[in-house]
Structures are given as structure tokens and as C-alpha cells.
Amino acid sequence: MPREKRGLMINFQEEIKRFKPSLDVENIEDAIAKSDLTDMNDIMMQLIQDGIAEKKQGDYR
Amino acid sequence: MGSQKRNKGIIGKKVDYSITLNRIANVYYNLGLERAKLNDLSGAAELLKKALHFSKYQTSARNLLGLIYYEMGETADALIQWVISMNLQPSHNRADYYLEEVQRKPGQLEIASQTAKKFNQALWQAQHEGEDLAIMQLNRIIEEKPNYVKANLLLALLYMDKEDHVKAGRALMKILKIDRNNPKALILMDEVKHHTGRAEIEKNKLKNAFSHRQMEDDDVILPKVKAQATAGQVVIYLSLGLCLGLLSFWFLLLPSIRRNINIEANDQVIAYSQELSEKNASLTELQQQYDTLSAQYEDTSTRLAAFEQQNADFLSLYQRLTSIRNNYQEGNLVQAVTDYLSIDQSQVTEEPLLSQMNEISQYMQNEGYDQLTSLGNSVWNAGDLDQAEQYFDMAIQIRPDDPEAQYLKARIMQEKGQTAEANQIFDRIVGEHPESSYAQRAQTARGY
Numbered sequence: 001m002p003r004e005k006r007g008l009m010i011n012f013q014e015e016i017k018r019f020k021p022s023l024d025v026e027n028i029e030d031a032i033a034k035s036d037l038t039d040m041n042d043i044m045m046q047l048i049q050d051g052i053a054e055k056k057q058g059d060y061r
Numbered sequence: 062m063g064s065q066k067r068n069k070g071i072i073g074k075k076v077d078y079s080i081t082l083n084r085i086a087n088v089y090y091n092l093g094l095e096r097a098k099l100n101d102l103s104g105a106a107e108l109l110k111k112a113l114h115f116s117k118y119q120t121s122a123r124n125l126l127g128l129i130y131y132e133m134g135e136t137a138d139a140l141i142q143w144v145i146s147m148n149l150q151p152s153h154n155r156a157d158y159y160l161e162e163v164q165r166k167p168g169q170l171e172i173a174s175q176t177a178k179k180f181n182q183a184l185w186q187a188q189h190e191g192e193d194l195a196i197m198q199l200n201r202i203i204e205e206k207p208n209y210v211k212a213n214l215l216l217a218l219l220y221m222d223k224e225d226h227v228k229a230g231r232a233l234m235k236i237l238k239i240d241r242n243n244p245k246a247l248i249l250m251d252e253v254k255h256h257t258g259r260a261e262i263e264k265n266k267l268k269n270a271f272s273h274r275q276m277e278d279d280d281v282i283l284p285k286v287k288a289q290a291t292a293g294q295v296v297i298y299l300s301l302g303l304c305l306g307l308l309s310f311w312f313l314l315l316p317s318i319r320r321n322i323n324i325e326a327n328d329q330v331i332a333y334s335q336e337l338s339e340k341n342a343s344l345t346e347l348q349q350q351y352d353t354l355s356a357q358y359e360d361t362s363t364r365l366a367a368f369e370q371q372n373a374d375f376l377s378l379y380q381r382l383t384s385i386r387n388n389y390q391e392g393n394l395v396q397a398v399t400d401y402l403s404i405d406q407s408q409v410t411e412e413p414l415l416s417q418m419n420e421i422s423q424y425m426q427n428e429g430y431d432q433l434t435s436l437g438n439s440v441w442n443a444g445d446l447d448q449a450e451q452y453f454d455m456a457i458q459i460r461p462d463d464p465e466a467q468y469l470k471a472r473i474m475q476e477k478g479q480t481a482e483a484n485q486i487f488d489r490i491v492g493e494h495p496e497s498s499y500a501q502r503a504q505t506a507r508g509y
Contacts, residue, residue: 010252012222016188019215021181023137025174031141037149039117040085044078 086116093122102129102240120150127159133240134209136163136173176202180212192219194334197327203232204324208239210246217249226256378409382417389424394432398455401425430459434466446473464490464499472506 023031093108106129112122127142140163143156150156163169183198185191199216202209213232220229230253236246254260290298381400388397401421409418437452450473456466471486487503494500 010218010221010249012218015218016215019184019187019211021184022135022177022211023141024177024181025137025140025170028137028140028144031137032144035141035145037117037145039082039113040115041079041082041117044082048078 082115083119086112086119086122088112089115090119090122090125094125097125097129100238100240101242102133103243105129118149120146120154120156123149124154124156124159127156131159131163132208134176134206134211136170137177139163172205176206176209180209180215183212184215187215187219192222194331195219196223197331200324201328201331203235207235210236210240210243214243214245214249217246217253221249221253224256226253229253230257230259375411375414378404378414379417382414382421385421386417389421389429394429394436395451395455398425398429398433398459401429402455402458425459430456430463430466433459434469437466437469441469441473446477449473450477462493464494464497464503468499468503468506471503475506 089108089112093105093112096102096105096108106126109122109126109129112119113126117123123142123146127139127146130136130142131139140160143159146156147154147160179198179202183195183202186198187195196216196219199212199219202212203216206212213236217229217232217236220226220232229249233246233250233253236243237250240246251260254263381404385397385400388394388400404418406418406422409415433452433456437449437456440452441449450470453466453470453473456463457470460466467486467490471483471490474480474486475483484507487507490497490503491500491507
């Protein structure tokens with residue numbers, strides 16, 4: 001019987017597809033290397049640095 | 062001065078931002094910690110990730126996030142957080158202890174790696190219509206690592222697909238014991254309860270719990286009176302107890318024993334399947350090796366046969382050339398010339414046969430030809446026309462462009478009465494060798 005007729009809300013195939021393989025311990029070095037560690041502090045600092053640079057350019061003109 | 066003031070202002074702003082961001086990160090960490098203490102691991106993980114978005118140096122948040130991953134069975138993700146934590150704060154860091162603990166137990170990393178591999182294999186089977194094998198594999202994984210949330214979740218989903226909602230419910234209960242607010246588990250549990258009728262029971266329980274009327278002043282609470290049991294009642298109670306014991310054995314212990322037997326059988330099936338796969342792989346490899354060796358054998362045999370054939374041809378030709386030389390030296394000219402003419406000279410390409418062939422050919426072109434025409438003339442004079450014609454034929458084959466032998470053959474044929482054939486030869490001599498003395502003689506013989 002189709003799942004829709006049984007009144008189920010969950011689509012088995014769709015749910016199964018959403019599962020992702022577990023990370024193997026052997027691959028953690030790659031995962032660490034690919035980790036994005038940027039935090040809000042970094043973003044703010046970058047914005048401030050950009051602001052200073054723009055201001056300096058304005059002063060020279 | 063103005064620039065210095067401005068820089069001080071900027072540095073002050075930087076410090077303000079930094080302090081504010083650290084405070085926000087700290088608030089998220091505290092909230093995450095509260096959730097973690099209440100076993101709401103998914104919720105805690107989300108809050109801790111937010112804390113780390115605001116400050117990556119919030120070491121406690123990162124370490125706790127690692128612990129949560131570890132608790133949920135994701136060892137690799139836990140290790141990542143602890144390793145990053147140690148990189149950002151190398152000293153006085155609790156992550157050092159966690160990493161040491163994980164690495165201290167021998168083979169634990171290997172087991173974690175194997176478990177991840179097994180889960181990935183089960184997931185692949187589930188995604189490729191191998192649900193039964195996936196269920197067996199996941200049961201084994203969970204037996205080894207009961208707190209593996211993702212494995213329990215996948216198992217529950219597979220059981221639900223097979224409409225075994227009771228087993229699905231058990232798997233989901235395990236998850237909710239570890240992570241009480243796991244969103245996926247809660248959604249699946251709702252559906253399981255709906256199918257098992259548990260939702261209705263819980264609804265009624267709640268309804269009853271909040272539907273008691275309040276006591277009023279006139280209500281009286283009567284104390285319960287314990288009645289003494291008679292001998293008959295004792296017998297009935299004992300019988301009932303015995304029945305209940307038997308029933309509990311039948312319904313509670315027996316399924317557990319059966320389940321254990323089934324698990325053992327399933328383990329054996331998986332082990333046999335794996336062994337069979339390995340044997341099949343080994344067989345395929347051996348078959349490939351056999352095919353390669355067979356092809357090599359065939360190739361070598363063909364090359365050997367070709368080599369043998371070449372060798373035999375070489376030997377045969379050598380014998381024939383030697384025979385020509387011997388016959389010629391012994392005066393057996395006809396045999397020597399017959400053998401010489403039977404050889405296809407274009408096939409003689411290898412040394413030393415080629416030089417030998419050239420030597421014989423040179424000999425035949427000069428001395429052989431002269432001897433044949435001389436012999437032909439001798440036997441013609443003696444009256445043996447057929448033998449003379451045979452000699453001239455041989456001479457023609459040795460030097461096809463020489464008009465002498467052709468003229469002599471034509472003369473023999475003329476004498477034998479084969480005038481038409483003789484005339485054709487005469488005409489050819491006149492046509493092809495007009496400058497030759499034999500052209501004039503041919504014309505005379507032809508009767509012009």
C-alpha cells in the first residue's frame with residue numbers, strides 16, 4: 001500500500017537520503033584543515049581595519 | 062594629535078566590541094550548559110555552536126561541544142573539537158585530558174573507526190534497497206555502541222518502514238534517553254505513538270490527571286482497612302502467583318531469549334555473508350590471474366609455433382640450396398636447375414641464406430645458362446628434340462630476357478611442326494629485341 005494512503009507524514013526514501021555518512025577517525029586531519037574558525041570577532045576586526053584603511057585614503061586625498 | 066586621538070578611539074572601539082562579543086558568547090555557553098545538564102544534547106549543541114560563532118576562543122563551549130558529540134557516539138567530531146581547542150589554547154585546557162582519555166584505552170580509536178565504517182556501510186545498504194542487511198548491521202553497531210544516536214535513528218526509520226513500530230519505538234526511546242529533545246527522534250516518536258495507540262493512552266492519562274475535582278469541606282477520607290486472608294484465599298493467591306510467574310516467563314523472559322538467539326543467528330549470517338564476499342573477491346582475482354596466464358600461454362605458444370615454423374623453413378631452404386650446390390658440382394645440372402627454379406627467391410631474406418642464394422643465382426645466370434644452351438645444342442644435333450627443348454626451356458626460365466634460348470626453342474618447335482607457336486616466339490624476339498642478331502635470324506626463320 002502506498003505510504004500516502006496509510007496516512008504517514010514521513011517519507012522514508014526522502015528521510016534516508018538526508019542521512020550523511022559518519023566521519024571516520026582516520027579523516028579528522030582533513031576535517032580540521034577544512035574547518036572555518038572565523039568568528040564574529042574576526043569579522044568585526046576586519047570591518048574596523050577596512051574602515052581605518054578607507055579613512056586613511058580619505059585623509060591623503 | 063588628531064590622528065592619535067582617532068586611533069585611540071578605534072582601539073577603544075575594538076576592545077568594546079571584543080568584550081561585548083565575549084559576553085554574548087558566554088551567555089550562549091551558559092544556556093548550552095544548562096541544556097546539556099538537562100540531557101537536551103541537540104539543543105545544547107546548537108547554542109554552543111552559536112557561542113563559538115561569537116568567540117572561537119570560548120574554550121569551555123568548544124570542549125563541551127566535543128563532549129556532546131562524544132556522548133552521541135560521534136567520536137571523530139568530538140576529536141575535531143578537542144584538537145581545535147588544544148590548538149587555540151595549548152595550556153590549562155581540559156581538552157588535553159579528554160584526548161588523553163580517548164587515546165589511553167588501547168584500540169578505542171580503531172573501534173571508533175570501524176564503527177563509523179560499519180554505519181556508513183549500513184547507510185549505503187539502506188539507501189540501496191538492502192534494508193534487512195542494514196537492520197542487522199545497525200543492531201550489531203548499537204550493541205557495541207548503544208549511545209550512537211545516528212545509528213539508532215536510522216534503525217528506527219528502517220523499522221518504521223517495515224511497520225515494526227514497537228521496535229522503532231524502542232530505538233527512539235534509547236535516543237531520547239541520551240538526547241531528550243532530539244528533534245528527529247521526537248517527530249518519529251509522534252508517528253510511532255500514533256500507530257501503536259500510545260498517543261491516545263497518553264492523551265487520556267493527561268486528561269484524567271487534570272480532571273479531578275477539588276476536595277470540599279464536607280468530603281471525608283476513609284482509611285483503608287486491611288482484611289486478613291483466609292486459607293482458601295491463600296491457595297488462590299498462590300495459584301495466581303504461580304500463573305503470573307509462568308505468564309511473565311512466557312511473555313517477558315522468553316522473547317528476550319528468542320531475541321538473543323536471533324541476534325546470534327543474524328551475526329552468523331553477516332559473518333557468513335562477509336566471508337562469502339571475501340571468497341568471491343578472491344575467486345574473481347584468481348580467475349583474472351588464470352585468464353591472464355592463459356592469454357600469456359596462448360601468445361607464447363603462437364610465437365613458439367611461428368618460431369618453429371620459421372626455423373623449419375630456414376632449415377628446409379638451407380638443405381635445398383646445399384642440394385643445388387652439390388648437384389651442380391657433381392654434374393647433375395638438370396636436377397640443380399630444377400631445384401633452383403623451384404625456389405621463390407623473394408622469400409629468401411635472411412643471412413646467410415641470402416648470400417648463398419645470390420651466389421647460386423649468379424652461377425646459374427652465367428655458367429648454368431651457357432651449359433644448358435650448349436647441352437641443348439648437343440642433344441639437338443644428336444636428334445633428341447624433346448630433350449633439347451627441355452634444356453632451352455630451363456635456359457629461358459633462368460634468363461627470360463635473353464633471345465638466344467628463345468630462338469633455339471622456336472627453331473626446335475618449328476622442326477617439330479609446331480609452326481604457329483614457333484612463329485609467335487619469332488615475332489616476340491623481333492618485337493622485343495630488334496637490335497639483337499637473333500632478330501634477323503628470327504625473321505629469316507619466320508620466312509620474311
